[in-house]
Amino acid sequence: MRTSQSPFRRALPLAAVALTAMLGLSACSGSGSDAAVPGAEPDTSKESSLTEVYKNAVVAEAADILPDSTMAKIKERGKLIVGEALDAPLLSQQDPSNPENVEGFDADLAKLLAIYILGEPNVEIIPPASETREALLQNGTVDVVFNTYTITEERAEQVSFAGPYLESGLAVAVKADNDDIKGIEDLANKKVIVGANTPAVTAVPAEQPTATLVSFSTDPQAMKALKQGRGDAYVQDFTLLASNAASDPSVKVVGQPFTTEAYGIGLKHDDEDFKTFINEWLIKIQEDGTWAKVWDATLGAAVESETPEAPEIGSVPGS
Numbered sequence: 001m002r003t004s005q006s007p008f009r010r011a012l013p014l015a016a017v018a019l020t021a022m023l024g025l026s027a028c029s030g031s032g033s034d035a036a037v038p039g040a041e042p043d044t045s046k047e048s049s050l051t052e053v054y055k056n057a058v059v060a061e062a063a064d065i066l067p068d069s070t071m072a073k074i075k076e077r078g079k080l081i082v083g084e085a086l087d088a089p090l091l092s093q094q095d096p097s098n099p100e101n102v103e104g105f106d107a108d109l110a111k112l113l114a115i116y117i118l119g120e121p122n123v124e125i126i127p128p129a130s131e132t133r134e135a136l137l138q139n140g141t142v143d144v145v146f147n148t149y150t151i152t153e154e155r156a157e158q159v160s161f162a163g164p165y166l167e168s169g170l171a172v173a174v175k176a177d178n179d180d181i182k183g184i185e186d187l188a189n190k191k192v193i194v195g196a197n198t199p200a201v202t203a204v205p206a207e208q209p210t211a212t213l214v215s216f217s218t219d220p221q222a223m224k225a226l227k228q229g230r231g232d233a234y235v236q237d238f239t240l241l242a243s244n245a246a247s248d249p250s251v252k253v254v255g256q257p258f259t260t261e262a263y264g265i266g267l268k269h270d271d272e273d274f275k276t277f278i279n280e281w282l283i284k285i286q287e288d289g290t291w292a293k294v295w296d297a298t299l300g301a302a303v304e305s306e307t308p309e310a311p312e313i314g315s316v317p318g319s
Contacts, residue, residue: 050297053294060116069273070273074117084110090105105294108297110125133149150262160272162319163313169237170235172187183254191214195219201215203235219240242303264319
């Protein structure tokens with residue numbers, strides 16, 4: 001297990017960090033100190049765009065921490081235990097030069113949730129595999145899962161979901177010097193690169209019937225083809241394209257995702273008090289602009305598009 005370091009010590013925006021190519025979930029569990037850095041003084045030479053967000057993060061009222069509730073147990077324990085990746089660029093990635101520091105959209109929101117409960121960003125991370133998330137919640141190993149956890153009605157029979165807190169979907173990437181293609185609407189009669197057996201194979205023709213598809217087996221192959229000009233654009237999951245763009249300035253993501261996949265915060269099944277508590281927190285950080293600032297500093301740092309609207313809480317079956 002690993003404890004995430006104070007956000008005040010963020011070194012650089014994620015877009016400037018050398019990133020690994022693929023999003024993925026680690027199956028291992030790390031170990032480390034429980035000591036976060038509550039109250040640490042900002043390192044002004046390394047301040048990030050989120051420094052003020054953390055300084056002004058909302059904290060729950062004492063009355064919101066119900067007796068004998070999950071949030072009361074977390075507060076008594078003094079740390080939030082989170083199922084969270086360590087190798088997901090822009091979402092939750094460990095800094096290789098400072099392994100105690102984990103950054104990204106999911107990681108930053110998890111720390112802000114810890115502040116909401118505890119008043120400080122004390123987070124212990126347990127990296128899950130996709131097939132272990134339900135078990136980690138059911139047996140109480142983790143309090144929450146921030147892990148691009150798609151909300152489905154089938155999963156909601158085993159765990160509960162707060163949110164959705166993030167929506168992704170298929171998006172468009174082009175070479176950085178391409179100013180003609182600004183999204184899926186510009187792909188008519190274009191040669192479009194897709195991953196074999198991905199949702200893009202059917203989604204692109206549904207949106208642009210005159211596009212010609214060129215498929216590749218892996219993301220690196222598709223990226224190489226885009227950079228070589230073997231296609232005009234590459235359509236893939238938004239978060240994967242964003243991570244590619246963050247590590248390779250010769251490509252960029254344009255427009256917003258044109259399909260929708262809603263991610264929720266995984267919770268133990270039928271913990272309605274905790275679910276309500278987290279949903280109320282999500283609404284607060286949406287309304288005070290925190291959500292947008294975190295998006296801009298993480299996923300938005302690698303995307304050439306406007307900040308999206310936060311998803312409506314409870315808008316997805318299973319949430």
